[in-house]
Amino acid sequence: MKKTLPWIAVILILLLVGCGVLFYAVNSLDGGVQTASVQGDAVALVRIEGTILPGEGDGSNPFNTVSGAFSTPIIENLKKANEDEQVKAIVLVVDTPGGSVYASDEIALQIEEMDKPVLSAMGSMAASGGYYVSAPADEIWASPHTLTCSIGVIAQLINYDELAAEYGVEAITYKSGSFKDMGNPFRDPTEAEDIIWQALIDEAYDAFVKVVVDGRGMEDSAVRAIADGRICTGKQAVEMNLVDSLGYLPDVIARAGELAGIEGEPPTIEYRDDPSFLDLMLGAMNRPSLLAEARELFEYRSGATLMYLYSAR
Numbered sequence: 001m002k003k004t005l006p007w008i009a010v011i012l013i014l015l016l017v018g019c020g021v022l023f024y025a026v027n028s029l030d031g032g033v034q035t036a037s038v039q040g041d042a043v044a045l046v047r048i049e050g051t052i053l054p055g056e057g058d059g060s061n062p063f064n065t066v067s068g069a070f071s072t073p074i075i076e077n078l079k080k081a082n083e084d085e086q087v088k089a090i091v092l093v094v095d096t097p098g099g100s101v102y103a104s105d106e107i108a109l110q111i112e113e114m115d116k117p118v119l120s121a122m123g124s125m126a127a128s129g130g131y132y133v134s135a136p137a138d139e140i141w142a143s144p145h146t147l148t149c150s151i152g153v154i155a156q157l158i159n160y161d162e163l164a165a166e167y168g169v170e171a172i173t174y175k176s177g178s179f180k181d182m183g184n185p186f187r188d189p190t191e192a193e194d195i196i197w198q199a200l201i202d203e204a205y206d207a208f209v210k211v212v213v214d215g216r217g218m219e220d221s222a223v224r225a226i227a228d229g230r231i232c233t234g235k236q237a238v239e240m241n242l243v244d245s246l247g248y249l250p251d252v253i254a255r256a257g258e259l260a261g262i263e264g265e266p267p268t269i270e271y272r273d274d275p276s277f278l279d280l281m282l283g284a285m286n287r288p289s290l291l292a293e294a295r296e297l298f299e300y301r302s303g304a305t306l307m308y309l310y311s312a313r
Helices: 004-028 071-083 101-112 129-134 161-166 191-216 220-226 234-239 249-260 277-285 290-301
Strands: 042-049 087-096 098-100 118-127 139-142 147-149 231-233 268-271 307-309
Touching: 042 071, 042 249, 071 087, 071 101, 071 268, 087 129, 087 249, 098 101, 098 129, 101 129, 101 191, 101 307, 118 129, 118 249, 129 147, 129 191, 129 307, 139 234, 139 249, 147 234, 191 220, 231 234
Parallel strands: 042 087, 042 268, 087 118, 118 139, 118 147
Antiparallel strands: 098 307, 147 231
């Protein structure tokens, strides 16, 4: 009996892997679109949840600790919804403190190009970059308690100078130009560098203001008067003309169906990339070490990155 146990284990593993491959094949036929029991005209849901980051990410591995709203799959899902004849309106499910200036702009540009009504359904938070991607939508909805606004730009540098001196660490830098090591964490920035950084911040800030001006039909001066980085509630945002209506996701879906001319409660199609069973198995077997996780997280925030991000840190 003892000799047969390893073979039984091998057979079970092969069966599990086979089921995973079959599940993956079936799941990939619709490109990650959840369309079960949906017939007729529908409203598409596209989620923007977590810190907004550029690129594809690794949504297929649920054991990857670095998660976020990666711009590439979000844009792909928006394009799918725009091309799907069954979809008559799109609801953005937004719950994010914001993130990358570059990624936020990528997503906002795609939203501007949509041919169908697009509504933003703000969740618990849709601040900074979360508002940036919502601004081009035809309507913006929030709950009274949603944290939003935070219109502005931030770049944070870490200075290890005193810590390094305390432990006798000296950083030696060779560079081709006086500004090549801007953001060097082992020294204070110079006055000239302060001017350059502020110019970068101001340019990204002007772009944010323009997105709000264009999306909300507001005067430039009116936007700048409230675009001081302040956080606000959904109720306050309505009073500032930054949000159209108060409500929750079911209310936004109903409104999207109304704009799309769908009678009754509109069915929904959700675009997302679910991991297959095989992905789950491989992800579990290839979980990164704590050191690798720490390194990966640090790399996302290394250097001075311009961010449309609400952060109290």
